[in-house]
Amino acid sequence: MRQPSVRARRVAAASAGLVLAAGAAACGPKDNDAKGSGGDSTPHKGGTLTVLNADPTENFDPARLYTSGGGNVPSLVFRTLTTRNRENGAAGAKVVPDLATDTGRPNKDATVWTYTLKKGLKYEDGTAITSADIKYGIERSFAPELSGGAPYLRDWLVGAADYQGPYKDKKGLSAIETPDARTVVFHLDKPEGEFPYLATQTQFTPVPKAKDTGTKYAEHPVSSGPYRVVTNENNGEHIVLERNKYWSTATDAERKAYPDKVDVKSGLDSSVINQRLSASQGADAAAVTVDTNLGPAELAKVTGDKELSSRVGTGHFGQTDYIAFNPTVKPFDNVKVRQAISYAVDRSSVINAAGGSALAEAATTYLPNQKSFGYTPYDLFPAGRTGNAAKAKELLKEAGYPKGLTVTLTHSNAKNFETSPEIATAVQDALKQAGITVRLQGLEDNDYSDKIHNVKTEPGFFLTHWGADWPSGGPFLAPIFDGRQIVKDGANFNTGLLNDKSVNAEIDAINKLTDLDAAAKRWGALDKKIGEQALTVPLFHPVYKRLVGKDIRNVVISDWTGVLDISQVAVK
Numbered sequence: 001m002r003q004p005s006v007r008a009r010r011v012a013a014a015s016a017g018l019v020l021a022a023g024a025a026a027c028g029p030k031d032n033d034a035k036g037s038g039g040d041s042t043p044h045k046g047g048t049l050t051v052l053n054a055d056p057t058e059n060f061d062p063a064r065l066y067t068s069g070g071g072n073v074p075s076l077v078f079r080t081l082t083t084r085n086r087e088n089g090a091a092g093a094k095v096v097p098d099l100a101t102d103t104g105r106p107n108k109d110a111t112v113w114t115y116t117l118k119k120g121l122k123y124e125d126g127t128a129i130t131s132a133d134i135k136y137g138i139e140r141s142f143a144p145e146l147s148g149g150a151p152y153l154r155d156w157l158v159g160a161a162d163y164q165g166p167y168k169d170k171k172g173l174s175a176i177e178t179p180d181a182r183t184v185v186f187h188l189d190k191p192e193g194e195f196p197y198l199a200t201q202t203q204f205t206p207v208p209k210a211k212d213t214g215t216k217y218a219e220h221p222v223s224s225g226p227y228r229v230v231t232n233e234n235n236g237e238h239i240v241l242e243r244n245k246y247w248s249t250a251t252d253a254e255r256k257a258y259p260d261k262v263d264v265k266s267g268l269d270s271s272v273i274n275q276r277l278s279a280s281q282g283a284d285a286a287a288v289t290v291d292t293n294l295g296p297a298e299l300a301k302v303t304g305d306k307e308l309s310s311r312v313g314t315g316h317f318g319q320t321d322y323i324a325f326n327p328t329v330k331p332f333d334n335v336k337v338r339q340a341i342s343y344a345v346d347r348s349s350v351i352n353a354a355g356g357s358a359l360a361e362a363a364t365t366y367l368p369n370q371k372s373f374g375y376t377p378y379d380l381f382p383a384g385r386t387g388n389a390a391k392a393k394e395l396l397k398e399a400g401y402p403k404g405l406t407v408t409l410t411h412s413n414a415k416n417f418e419t420s421p422e423i424a425t426a427v428q429d430a431l432k433q434a435g436i437t438v439r440l441q442g443l444e445d446n447d448y449s450d451k452i453h454n455v456k457t458e459p460g461f462f463l464t465h466w467g468a469d470w471p472s473g474g475p476f477l478a479p480i481f482d483g484r485q486i487v488k489d490g491a492n493f494n495t496g497l498l499n500d501k502s503v504n505a506e507i508d509a510i511n512k513l514t515d516l517d518a519a520a521k522r523w524g525a526l527d528k529k530i531g532e533q534a535l536t537v538p539l540f541h542p543v544y545k546r547l548v549g550k551d552i553r554n555v556v557i558s559d560w561t562g563v564l565d566i567s568q569v570a571v572k
Contacts, residue, residue, distance in 0.1 A: 043554035043570030049259040050287035050549075051566070052273045056236035056266035060229070061218040062205035063141035064148035066469065072290060072566045073264055074202055076241055079224040079252070081115050081134065081184075081199040084560040086254045086568055092558020093372035093471040095196045095516075098254065099129065099206070099224070103196040106514050110191040115199070117182040122246040123208065124223040131178040133206035139166045139173055141203040145215055150201045150469060158187045167214070191512040193519060197470040223247075226257035226567070239264040258554065258570035274298055277547040278308060286571035287549040288564055294545040296355040302547070313555070315544045317562035318368040318476065319467035321354075323409075323427065323537035324452075324495040329460030331407070336399035338534035341461075342381035344392035346430035350539050353422040358545065363538035366480075367527045370559050372471035376524030380531050392434035404435030410452065410462035414445040423463060423539075453491045464495065471560050473523020474511065481530050482507050496535030503530060 051073065059065065062078045075083070083098035085091055095103055100115040107113075121129035141149050143165025154160050157175040166172060177185040186195070198204075211222045219232050226247040231240035241262040263283075273292045276284045294302060294312065302308045323341070325332045332338055347362045354360040361369070364379040382388065396404060411424040421442055428438040441459070443451060451457045452464060468475045479485055483499025486492055506526050513519040544562065548555065551572035556565045 041553060043256070043258050045258050045260070045570075047259050047286060047571040048261040048263055048283065049566070049569055049571055050283050051262065051264040052268055052276060052284070052287050052289045053264065053266040053291045054268055054270050054273065054289075055291050056234070057239060057264065058236045059148055059218050060232055060236055060239065061146060061221060062137060062149075062202040062207065063143070063146040064218070065202045066150055072561070072563050073239070073241075073262070075225065075567060076227040076255070076257070076262060077221060077223045077225045077229060078202050078205040080202065080204040082196050082204075083200050083254055084558060086256075086556060086565055087558060088556055090371050090559050092556070092565075093370065093560045095200060095470075096254065098200075098252070099134075100199075104199060106193070106195070110193045110195070110512055110514055111188045113186045113188070113195045113199075115184050115186075117184075118251050119182075120248065120251055121224070122248075123206075124228040124244045124246060126246050127208065128181075129206045129224055130181045131184040132181070133208050134184050134204060135172070135176045135178050136166065136209045136212075137205050137207035138176060138203055139163075140207060140212065141165075142173075143167050149203050150198075152198055152201070152469075153203060156188050156190070156192055156195075156198070158189050166209075190508075193511055193514040194470070194472055194474050194516070197472060200470065226252070226255050227262060234267075236264075237266050239266075255567035256554070256570070257567060262566070271298075274547060277311075277549055278302070280550040285549045285551040288552060288566070288569065289546060290563060290566070292546065294547065296359065299355075299358060299545050307550075308547070311548050311550065311552075312545055313548075313557070315546070315557055315562035315564075316368075316370070316541070316559060317467060317544070318370060318373055318471055318559075319465060319542055320363055320366055320368055320476075321360075321423075321463075321465040321539050321542065322363070322366070323539065324462055324464050325535055325537075326458050326460045326495065326497065327535065328497060329458075331399070331401070331405060332460045334399045335534055336395045337401070337405070339381055340392040340395035340399065340434065341431060341436065342534055342537045343383050343388040343395065344431050344434035344436065345383050345427065345537055345539070346385075346387040346433075347383065347539060348385045349426040349430060350423060353420070353426040354540060354542070359543050360540040361543055363540050365527055366531060366536055366538050367473055367476055367524060368468075368541050370471065372520060372559060373468070373476060374473040374520035374523035374525075374527070376521075376528055378528045378531065380528075381534065387430045387433060389433040389435075392431075392436070396435060401435075404437065406437040406439065407461050408439045408441050408459065410441045410443065410448065410459040412445045412448040412463070413442040414448075427463075452495070453493065455486070455488050455492050455497070458492070458495065462495075466493075472516070473520065473527065474507075477523060477526060477530070478507050481535075496533070498530070498533070498535060500533075 079099050081100045082095050082103050085094040085096045104113045142163045175187045223244045227241035228244045230242050270292045273289050325338050327333050351360045367373045367375050369375050424440050431438050452462050479493045481498050486494045510519050510522045553570040556568040
């Protein structure tokens, strides 16, 4: 799991998907005429789609990317065994076949998964894609020099913990079998009912061994998708994609690939990006951004303009911003103190500090408020909108602090709203009403990340956040609350240092389920059970707003990534 201080922030920045103005449902192929200045809303092939980004898509190599890396740009070039359903809303949170004929066939206990490749799959040079290429693509992702991708396979595959990739170990991974050119079989260390989700990760992209150029592969990766890389300047600062003539809709029902060309320009100032999208002059009329949101001031200005507001939308990514407690640090070893703070929090002031209700939704559950995660509504310590200071004082008295107490809240000084000084100040002001004096400890972002992810230095009371790698309760709850994932000599994300045998056992039981709807219900129940221990105070789920150019058509946004799906976009 990528560190939440990095991953969640970047995903938050990249997850401003688009729907019709402020909170409406996402527009689909037949109802997107409001996206732009009018005219024919039917998506057509042709034209050039421009992507304006602040951050470059660095290391454009499937071994080194997360699925969401680059705001969906990689998915135009890299196909995987499975993929997300390219539909709006909750339907888009489902996993569907991509290169494979189905989402995988498990054995009885979900420790062996078998996939069959579709017929007729080809690379950009016309050669056939084989199961051996899938195996090799995964194996090279283990090479130290190609680090950066999701780490799950090292933990899940039998005998993979110490594997160093094909450049050093020519034997390869015995846990991956390819009995014929179209079949690939995975042997896992433990039951994993969510393996189909993992198979969406870019590490499952086929790579032809003969074309592998190691660390230089990102300059011209071999395409299995609808577009091929023709330009990659300055490590992702400028990427130009053109059609892969060997890609066929007969083998890919998910990607529409309407534009003839995709021109990705990065390293731009966020305010300039929004200005260019707002003006929509020249090529910018057919432009989008995958990593730049509208801030409160920009949003207020845009909302007052009817034409612009029709091009502003809302996106949700599965993320929760919260207060974390370390129960080994006094006074947070006392559950009543943790409960008191839970009651005292003023979520209205926190949301205002995050930019207002247009940019943040109040959270009382740890799991995000989406069905795919198993969201089960609960509010164990009801504080109302403005906090319950009286109940907090009552609990403090029971905890032995009748005159209140003084604590230190650690946060980042970086100007990202999840852990910002503004959020910390809002918490400080609310707790003061309950007799809790909060001293603020602001750290530079790297120092903050190092401190909160080290068991030896983790503070007792701090702001943090978490985003999932796929829309399920598994990658949300397990890294944070599974006691077996506590890391004493490395990056630790189990902030509450919880090691509850019943919680661990339930995680194992849910992981065995291949019925993902049944699993979701169990994740929701587990979320509530863990919540009773008051190890976190959920604050809000971020909401993202952004502009598109006036000539953009066929906008699709799913609950999986919250990102505008470039594979569906057409230009006027």
